[in-house]
Amino acid sequence: MSIEIVSVNKQFGSFTALSDVNLTVPSGELTALLGPSGSGKTTLLRIIAGLETPDAGSIRFDGEETTDRHVRERQVGFVFQHYALFRHMTVEQNVAFGLTVKPRKDRPSKKEIKERVHELLRLVQLEGLADRYPSQLSGGQRQRVALARALAVEPKVLLLDEPFGALDAKVRVELRRWLRRLHDEIHVTSVFVTHDQEEALEVADRIVVMNKGRIEQVGTPAEVYDQPANPFVFDFLGSVNLFHCRSEQGQARAAVPELSVGYVRSHDIEVERRQNDGAVEAEVRHIQAVGPAVRVELLVRGTGKTVEAELSRDGADRLALGVGETVYARPRKMQRFVGDYQI
Numbered sequence: 001m002s003i004e005i006v007s008v009n010k011q012f013g014s015f016t017a018l019s020d021v022n023l024t025v026p027s028g029e030l031t032a033l034l035g036p037s038g039s040g041k042t043t044l045l046r047i048i049a050g051l052e053t054p055d056a057g058s059i060r061f062d063g064e065e066t067t068d069r070h071v072r073e074r075q076v077g078f079v080f081q082h083y084a085l086f087r088h089m090t091v092e093q094n095v096a097f098g099l100t101v102k103p104r105k106d107r108p109s110k111k112e113i114k115e116r117v118h119e120l121l122r123l124v125q126l127e128g129l130a131d132r133y134p135s136q137l138s139g140g141q142r143q144r145v146a147l148a149r150a151l152a153v154e155p156k157v158l159l160l161d162e163p164f165g166a167l168d169a170k171v172r173v174e175l176r177r178w179l180r181r182l183h184d185e186i187h188v189t190s191v192f193v194t195h196d197q198e199e200a201l202e203v204a205d206r207i208v209v210m211n212k213g214r215i216e217q218v219g220t221p222a223e224v225y226d227q228p229a230n231p232f233v234f235d236f237l238g239s240v241n242l243f244h245c246r247s248e249q250g251q252a253r254a255a256v257p258e259l260s261v262g263y264v265r266s267h268d269i270e271v272e273r274r275q276n277d278g279a280v281e282a283e284v285r286h287i288q289a290v291g292p293a294v295r296v297e298l299l300v301r302g303t304g305k306t307v308e309a310e311l312s313r314d315g316a317d318r319l320a321l322g323v324g325e326t327v328y329a330r331p332r333k334m335q336r337f338v339g340d341y342q343i
């Protein structure tokens, strides 16, 4: 089922939480709402769910006006950050819950419910744990039970609000890969809130970047990362360095003094020992190995500004840099924006 959000506005008192939001979530896609804290992601998700009413605008499911429909009629499944499982029920009972409370005429038989629950537990790879209670599960397992429970009633839309937010880094990475694979299997239209850019880039078919109640850009992970629409998106999706540059034959070159601002990611800065065309002179201020990469903080001579280059371990070993040494930094790839404002 596709979701259309048309000119949605939402105020909380005098505070504007959403401002003229327009968005189409295509049927069967996994869409991430990505943005900093307070950008309106959860508010938008709650409006799609019917838990919150917009002040203006409309929500359409498969082209049909849904704005005034009650949450129960929308056939949405939810998964929240804090797995709200029933503590006194086993895993099996938790997953079955939505089916057991259906009105008698729509309720499947006990046998059908059992079969469906076991099919879901197989899907979320928790088959052997049907008789456990939530307290006997890890955080990642509880979150998978919450997902199975949301899927039990065959929702048309699945809404996930920071579903892995409460888990530690390693489990988060495992679960988001698992969610991607699960979605490839079941293809239910899903909207997933996160403030973690890596999570959005890895999991989503499409990313909606939000900021201050507005949508800044909508695109595939590659589009928002490689062709950010503006400095905010550039910054939010990865480390940013500002180079002051002049333009020569359409090529951006780093230069002092400054003429305009170019945005460069840390891994797109080349560090060399010798002066090279388009490079600026800099002093090495700090060197830090972080996993497979080495971050080098550079003070650009004549500007008092610092930039951070990210080198591979091999590259850093070859250069054998020391703090205080002079190097030359050259942006391999630089982006400038029309009507730029500096972030």
Ligand SMILES: Nc1ncnc2c1ncn2[C@@H]1O[C@H](COP(=O)(O)OP(=O)(O)OP(=O)(O)O)[C@@H](O)[C@H]1O
Pocket: 012, 015, 017, 035, 036, 037, 038, 039, 040, 041, 042, 043, 044, 195
């Ligand atoms: N019921 C409410 N009453 C008043 N203000 C609210 C209410 N709900 C949300 N807000 C405000 O609206 C803004 C957007 O909140 P929202 O939860 O949508 O942001 P978010 O992008 O999901 O942030 P986070 O990542 O921190 O959850 C915030 O400034 C928040 O304080």
